[in-house]
Amino acid sequence: MGPRTGAGRSVCRGPAGSRARHDDRARCDGDRLLRRGEGLHEEGGLRLGARTAARTDTGRVRENNEDRYLVREERTSTLLAVADGVGGEAGGEMASAAAVDALAASFFSAGSRQLAPAEALAAAIRGANDAVLGAAGKSGQQGAASTLVAAAIAGSSAVIGNLGDSRAYLLRDGDIRLVTADHAGEFQSSITRFVGDPRGVQPDVFVETLRPGDRILLCSDGLTRHVPDEDIASTVRRASLDRAATALVDLAKSRGGEDNITVVLYAARRTFRLADLRRNIVNLVLALLVVTVLVGTIAALVFASGAYPTAR
Incomplete structure (x- = not known):
């Protein structure tokens, strides 16, 4: 494994056993910062028909990709997610992979069918937190963590949940609106809520009613640190999903590409x-x-x- 390059990334942790804080501007103790490490990830993208497209890229600075994305359709629901790992060495890669795997397993489990979609997604995110803690304990990667943003879509209803600074946007009629709120610390590239928190987690959950032609974008901060919302909207507006996903990644890379870049796009069905x-x-x-x-x-x-x- 080569030397690390690029800016570090950290999480803000409270004392062991304390309850998770919801102060998104909480101050980070420098002695407890967990630096972003390097993981493994196959470059490339995914396209499922004309409704979903995803792409991830290491960027121009880092040597490895710790981002993970999820696109899964089962029964009448589509589940999308982006996780951006934090933790040092292979910890970030392990955390983001464990997060999306556990999220899907929990959300599509038999037990979740008895819950309302918002409750099922929140429970799945809490399950992802437990999975990251368990994987970190088994691998010896104590302190590994990840952001997580997810969208569960069924018909015209979209339930969106998040921890950290990976974002969800709604694009409608050429306009763009940020759905989620960043859980960001006082220092650059630090987060106050994340999966892998031994205090437990309480994700933010939002419910959106989709209209025909709406698009949902999930992304890691490797996109948003370089590409403002207006440029995201114009790029998505004038291209197909697959081309838009590629164009967004290329745009972030052309403006520095300091971090891993991941985007997932979803287009609401046009009803007839x-x-x-x-x-x-x-x-x-x-x-x-x-x-x-x-x-x-x-x-x-x-x-x-x-x-x-x-x-x-």
Whole structure:
């Protein structure tokens, strides 16, 4: 493993056994900072049909990728997630991988079917916290942690939960709105809420009603530290999902690429109601009638003018 490069990343921890604080501007004790380490990740992206696209990249400074993303469809739900690992050496890679694996296992478990979607997602995020703690204990990577932002989508409902500074955006009619709030510390690149916290976690949970054509973006801070919201909106607005995902990563890299960059995009289904079908059928019939009348009129005029050849 080569030497580390790039800015460090840290989490702010309270005393062992204390309850998780919700002061997003909490001061970090410098002696307790956990620096971002290096992990392993296969570069590339994912595309599922025309509704979902994802891409991750190491960036231009770091040697390894500690980000992880999740795109999973099961039953009537789609689950998306981005995790940005923190912890030193292989700890960050381990933490982000454990987080997304546990999130999916919990959310799609039989027990979660009895819960409301918001409760199921919050419980899955708490399960991810337990999984990271367990994996860290088994591997000896004490202090490993990760951000986590997730979206559970069913029909027109999107439930979004987060810990840390990985973000969720809603893009609608060309505009962009930040759904989540960063859990950021006083120092740059520090976070106050994260999975891997022995005090327990309480994720923020938001519920959005999607409209046809809406897009959801989940991303790590490797994107947002270089690309402002306005540039994100313009990039997503003028491209397909797959091209937009690639363009966002390339844009962040062109402006420095100081951190790993991960984006997940989702496009809400364009519904087709029965009323729309009837209206379209009526419009089609009217258009055919107009064409028929025009063709008949032109044929009659041509025949009357004598330009139409007749048999002798």
